[in-house]
Every structure is written in C-alpha cells, then in structure tokens.
Amino acid sequence: MKLNDFLLERYFAQYEFEIPYLLCASDCESFSIQEILQLEDGVENKFKNLKLGYTDSQGSPELRDAITTLYKDISNQDILAFAGAEEGIFAFMNVVLNPGDHLIVQFPAYQSLFEIAEAIGCKVTKWTMNSDNWNLDLDILINNINAKTKAIVINFPHNPTGSLISQKKYEAIIEIAQDNNLYLLSDEVYRLLEYNRSKRLQPACDLYDKAISLGVMSKSFGLAGLRIGWTATKDQNLLNKLASFKDYTTICNSIVSEYLATLALENYHKLVERNLSIIISNLKLLDPFFKKTPFMDWVRPQAGPIAFPKLTKDFSSEKFCTQSIEKAGVLLLPSSAFLYGDNHFRLGFGRKNMPEALSQFEAFLENTNLV
Numbered sequence: 001m002k003l004n005d006f007l008l009e010r011y012f013a014q015y016e017f018e019i020p021y022l023l024c025a026s027d028c029e030s031f032s033i034q035e036i037l038q039l040e041d042g043v044e045n046k047f048k049n050l051k052l053g054y055t056d057s058q059g060s061p062e063l064r065d066a067i068t069t070l071y072k073d074i075s076n077q078d079i080l081a082f083a084g085a086e087e088g089i090f091a092f093m094n095v096v097l098n099p100g101d102h103l104i105v106q107f108p109a110y111q112s113l114f115e116i117a118e119a120i121g122c123k124v125t126k127w128t129m130n131s132d133n134w135n136l137d138l139d140i141l142i143n144n145i146n147a148k149t150k151a152i153v154i155n156f157p158h159n160p161t162g163s164l165i166s167q168k169k170y171e172a173i174i175e176i177a178q179d180n181n182l183y184l185l186s187d188e189v190y191r192l193l194e195y196n197r198s199k200r201l202q203p204a205c206d207l208y209d210k211a212i213s214l215g216v217m218s219k220s221f222g223l224a225g226l227r228i229g230w231t232a233t234k235d236q237n238l239l240n241k242l243a244s245f246k247d248y249t250t251i252c253n254s255i256v257s258e259y260l261a262t263l264a265l266e267n268y269h270k271l272v273e274r275n276l277s278i279i280i281s282n283l284k285l286l287d288p289f290f291k292k293t294p295f296m297d298w299v300r301p302q303a304g305p306i307a308f309p310k311l312t313k314d315f316s317s318e319k320f321c322t323q324s325i326e327k328a329g330v331l332l333l334p335s336s337a338f339l340y341g342d343n344h345f346r347l348g349f350g351r352k353n354m355p356e357a358l359s360q361f362e363a364f365l366e367n368t369n370l371v
Contacts, residue, residue: 008337015331020120021357024333026159026306028193028275028350030223036223036260037252039267050259053286055252059230063258064267067230068217070191072206073247074232076310080242081258083227083250085189085216088242091249092212092231096183096239104141106155108340113153113187118244125150129311134163134299137173143174148164152176152288156201157190159339160346161308162301166195170201174208184211184240189219189229190304192272193279199302205232212238217261219304222350223269224299226257226264275350279305282349285358293365298347305350310333310343315346326365330357 016022037044058064059081067079080087081288089112097103099121105114107126114124125144129136141152154173156164177184194200204211212233218224233239265269283307290298290309298309311317317334324330335344348354 001116003119004115005059006115007339008111009200009331011333011337015325016215018324019331021328021330021353022351023330023348023361024306024344024346024352025094025348025351027218027224028220028305029278029352029354031222031264031271032225033260039263039270043263046260047256048201051254052255055255055258059253060255060258060262062226063262063265064230066262067232069265070268071203071213071232074203074205074234077236078205078232079235080231080238080246081238081253082246083253084215084218084227085187086112087111087249088229088231089185089187089247090187091242091245093117093120095238095245096151098150100148101150102146103151104144104149105153108160108335108338109153109155110159110187111339113155113185117248122150127152128157129163130162132299134158134161136165136169136173136358138169138176139180141173141176141259143218145182147178149180149182149248151185153185153187154204155187157193157301159304160306160333160344161191161299162190162304162306163299164199164201167201169215171207173283174204174211177210179210180284182210184208186211186212189214189216189238191215192220192268193276193305193345194303195280195283197301200294203232205234209234210238214323217264220275221268222275223261223271228253228261228330250267259267259280275305278352278354279350282354284360285355286347286349289358289362290369305348307347307349309347311345314343318342321330322362323368324361327368328360330364331363332361334352 064076064079091274197280205213294315320333321332333346
C-alpha cells in the first residue's frame with residue numbers, strides 16, 4: 001500500500017509548534033495529569049505505583065467499562081481500544097475493504113477516512129455536503145450505492161464544519177446502510193460537545209449491528225496526549241478481525257495512558273462541562289467578529305470547537321493562511337488541507353487563549369492589504 005501525504009498532518013508538522021497562536025486547533029484545552037488525578041481522592045498513589053508492563057490488547061477491562069458509559073447498549077466486550085482514533089480508522093479500512101470495493105464518504109473529511117481506501121485500491125465516492133448549510137442530500141447517497149459498495153463513512157459532529165443533522169435524517173442513513181447490508185463507520189469523536197443537548201445524535205453502534213462508532217480522548221475530553229481511542233460495535237466477528245489486525249500495529253496501549261483515560265471517562269461529565277464552557281465563551285466573541293467582517297461567511301457550528309468559514313473575496317485561502325502566519329503569527333488551516341478547494345479555512349476555538357489569538361488575527365486583518 002502506498003499512501004499519499006496526509007496534507008493536514010504535514011501542515012501541522014510544519015507549523016504547529018513554531019507558531020505562537022493556533023486559531024485552527026481541532027481539540028479542546030488540554031488537561032494536566034495533576035488535574036486528572038484530582039478528579040478522585042486516593043488515586044495519586046495508585047498512579048505512582050503502576051507497573052509499567054504490557055496491557056490487555058483489547059484495552060484494560062476498567063478502561064472498556066468506562067467507555068461503555070458513553071453508550072446505551074454496548075458491553076465492554078464490544079470495545080476495542082486503539083492508539084488514538086487514527087489507528088482505529090486504519091484498522092477498519094484494512095480489515096473491511098479489498099481492492100475493487102466501493103466506499104461512500106461524507107465530504108469534506110479527515111483525509112484518512114478516504115485516503116486509506118483509495119490506497120487499498122477501492123473506488124471512493126465523496127458524498128459532498130451542501131456548503132450553504134453543510135447539509136447532506138440522502139438521494140445522493142442512495143443513488144451512489146452499487147453492488148460493490150462495502151461501507152458508508154459519516155462524521156457527526158462534523159470536522160471541519162461543526163455541523164449536525166437531524167436525528168430523523170441520521171436514522172434514515174442508518175436504515176439505508178441496514179437495507180443494503182453495509183458497514184457504517186461513524187466518526188463520533190466530537191460527540192458530547194453539542195451546544196444544544198437535544199440535538200445530540202445517538203451513537204450509531206447502539207442503533208445498528210454493523211455500525212462502528214469511533215471515539216477518542218483527544219477531542220471532546222481535551223486529552224490528546226494520552227493517545228487513546230476506540231471502536232465500539234456489536235459485530236463481534238468484525239471486532240475480532242480488528243483485534244487481530246492490531247497485533248501488527250501497536251499490539252497494546254500504554255498502561256499510563258489507559259489508567260488516566262479510565263479515570264477521566266469515569267468523570268467525563270466534568271471534563272465536557274469545562275470544555276463546553278470554553279467553547280461557548282469563545283463563540284460569544286466569534287459571533288460579532290463574523291458580523292463585522294465583510295469578506296468572510298460562516299455557517300455557525302452546532303457542536304464542537306471548530307468551524308469552516310468561507311472567504312468571499314476572490315483570493316486563495318492558502319495564500320490568506322500563509323499571510324496570517326507570516327504577519328501575525330496566527331495559524332489557520334486552509335481548505336486545501338482537506339482537498340476541498342481553496343476558499344475555506346478551519347477555525348478552532350476550544351482553547352483558553354482563543355481570545356488572544358483572535359485579537360491578533362483581527363489586528364492582522366485591519367493592517368494588511370489582502371491580495
């Protein structure tokens with residue numbers, strides 16, 4: 001398998017730790033180890049006395065028990081832990097797909113959700129969202145399913161737009177997958193960060209036996225450094241194949257990361273509450289910013305710490321983002337990193353220093369002749 005460069009990750013590798021203001025980060029404000037250990041009494045000594053040996057390749061029973069609290073009808077035997085969500089995506093694509101298979105992927109998308117399938121030799125249909133409202137047309141999905149279609153890939157809350165769909169339309173997608181006996185990979189890494197709780201979608205794995213819900217500690221929980229992700233599915237045959245594939249990648253996770261992730265998930269309401277408070281506070285600054293900025297449009301996100309504004313002037317988002325870096329030290333992510341044209345950019349607002357970064361960005365816009 002030969003993979004093309006992961007454009008988003010190469011972009012971040014070039015700039016992320018060199019630029020003072022990240023205004024495109026996809027995760028929430030990170031927690032410290034001390035903050036996680038303070039979630040419960042008496043755990044600090046347990047943490048210090050961990051034996052640094054191998055862990056259960058499926059994930060420790062304690063971790064998997066904690067993950068099940070995020071779902072309604074999933075047991076710890078339905079969970080497989082990975083080193084981040086990326087490994088789960090990689091394993092799913094390699095286990096499920098063969099050369100010549102067909103995959104339908106909601107688009108724009110994190111590149112691995114379609115790039116791996118293409119490298120395997122699959123035909124990929126990009127199910128492109130309507131940029132006026134970031135909605136999805138179900139007829140496009142139905143009309144593109146054929147005899148070689150193996151899976152549908154969806155992502156809600158959505159990266160990079162922060163959009164959601166109605167529960168009714170979501171259930172219609174699941175019904176389409178079920179009627180056609182297709183796998184449904186549901187990227188749910190921003191779930192729990194909905195601004196309106198009533199709009200939260202049910203986990204796909206709770207609704208359909210061939211659905212795979214993808215989760216991670218990085219996004220909603222602000223714990224990217226733990227590198228803990230997972231898949232949840234009732235399809236035990238698939239789960240066993242994923243576990244066997246993992247034997248050739250990471251085999252098992254770090255016991256330190258699993259311990260901290262377990263502790264965090266046992267108290268996840270506290271983490272989500274803090275992260276949502278930062279997001280909502282930052283949104284109150286972004287609303288007036290977009291009202292007064294004439295050459296940018298945005299569809300206001302409904303969940304998560306990211307949005308995907310559009311530049312309405314006739315210039316390149318790549319050039320715009322480069323100017324922002326060079327003249328203001330503010331990092332934005334051009335839509336070309338998503339292979340989605342050249343007039344959008346990803347904005348991130350899940351971190352505490354977002355107001356300072358936004359102030360720098362505004363100064364850049366006021367003092368720069370954009371060309």
